Amino acid sequence: MAQQGSGGNVLAAICSFFIPGLGQLVQGRILPAIIFFVATAGLYATVVAWFIGVIVHIWAIVDAARYKGT
Template structure:
């Protein structure tokens, strides 16, 4: 049977590495971005980046406290601003290639 010149074995395999993918815009990054929007650092934690998650959460707490002290309002503007940046950071995150962690090229 003729498949129009397309051999199914020649299909690109770049999406077969993991079910959620690790490219920008993959399902894993979208879920992480949504998590980081509500709780800054949660998306980074979902991605396995613990130190980044802690830093984003602490930054959100500090920003929320500073804005609250300056304005004496309950509107969490500082928390919201940091959560937007944490969301963007989680969405644009790319994992290093497998086996590339700690590898240093010496020439």
């Protein structure tokens, strides 16, 4: 599996930058991918809580970059 800081994690982080959860999907983690995508999209759609969506989006990027595998 990919180690932290490996090319796979960098690619996953870049994918999550553009679409939240896509990096997790690239890593084969389907449930976290769905959760990050739905949560971020839902929060971005809410006018009052869009800034929380930004935080969740950043969290998705960092999560993809730091994933160590099993």
